[in-house]
Amino acid sequence: MSARDRKTALFDHLKRAILTTALRPGYDLDEVALCAEFGLSRTPVREVFRDLDGLGYLDLRDNRGPRVAELSHTTLRDFFLAAPMIYGAILRLAARNATPAQIDSLKGAQEAFRASLRDKGPAERTLANNRFHEITGEMAGNTYLLPSFQRLLIDHARIGMTFYQPQTNEMASKLSDASAQHDAIIAAIEAGDEGRAATLAEDHWNLSRNQIELFVMPTALDVPMGSFSRSSPA
Amino acid sequence: MSARDRKTALFDHLKRAILTTALRPGYDLDEVALCAEFGLSRTPVREVFRDLDGLGYLDLRDNRGPRVAELSHTTLRDFFLAAPMIYGAILRLAARNATPAQIDSLKGAQEAFRASLRDKGPAERTLANNRFHEITGEMAGNTYLLPSFQRLLIDHARIGMTFYQPQTNEMASKLSDASAQHDAIIAAIEAGDEGRAATLAEDHWNLSRNQIELFVMPTALDVPMGSFSRSSPA
């Protein structure tokens, strides 16, 4: 195994571990440990760190170890603002520009996603879903939109992993909804139907947003008015 | 002068040289020459390269020297698609979130821009204008929109330098228009008027777009129909 392969292995490992929150937001990485684990010296390891910093996976601070990018309240707010706009634009452009080879690639990714829903855990499902959307980004092929889109995908994956983790029960139906939407997205792209692609982007976003909101904002208890006294004693 | 200062000096130098097209798109950088010029060894110089690659200034290819990011026909098309959307979103959010300190900073940048219009050349003007818009990006403060916005600013500066360069004559009035729009943008942000900020973003974009289009598409000659024979005799 060449040094280059070991370097890309490290890159892929960190990317996956961060997306699936196996490495939690804010986690401090150990440079020398990773050197030993992947059989690399510090120089190439630090280059990988810098690349991941540029892509938004890591946060590099001076004279301090690299840290997994934080996922704060503020970033969540930013996420909700930016995501619908960018997702819509990306799918619209994907429908406009997708090549046959890319469509095949997207179908493959959707097949893998469906397979992961059958017999894999949350981490694998997240990665498969992430891959699907990464390909739509490649299809859109817009140099300027892509960096923002990719950052959104990183945190979308991580938000998903942190929030929907526990309730795997009622997740199932929502996930098959998501899978059905993926199929519709593929169809719209293949037909070159930009308007439909944009609509589906909105639908897909709404599904995801509802899921997230369920766990951020606790559902109000469905209780008749007046059951609780206004001034709660003690 | 410490090594760190020399490193940031190199970073700033390359950033400015690329924005002003003193280093043209596609230009191959000489690693060792820059090491000598800035008194650094190869390691920190290569780190600067990687940072600039992540930000979209440079293009790093394997086993090949770093190259100034290309500015192709395709990227120009992408630029026209993405810019209005992102610019609008950024100014809208800037109006929503700007802090008093940031507004002061923006006023300072506008003052510097106006000064550059008086007694500086195209490169200084481009840098001053770039700085103004960078601050609006900071004001918006959205983690996800910022990377795309910054990439747009890079190429907006470079497109400006390549196209409006020669005709400094008729440029003057357009530049004072741009300066007036900057003032209006500051006012809208200070008032927290999101709608007006978004409208001004559109106006500012249209002004810039018209400028660019004038040089990309040669203006049709205003000649009566039939002046040219259909089949041109070679």
Next chain:
DNA sequence: AAAATATATTGCGTATACAAATTGTATAAC
């Protein structure tokens, strides 16, 4: 006992040395 300063230890940043790969050139064969 608490606080402050000195000292030790960890680890980040830079430099240099070495290895691998790519490119240019020269020579030979077709």
Next chain:
DNA sequence: GTTATACAATTTGTATACGCAATATATTTT
């Protein structure tokens, strides 16, 4: 004359070593 191959030179990538800065700990002083 053109093309292909081999070899040399330049350049890129990786490894190791050193110096400095930041933080933690211990000892001293108030």
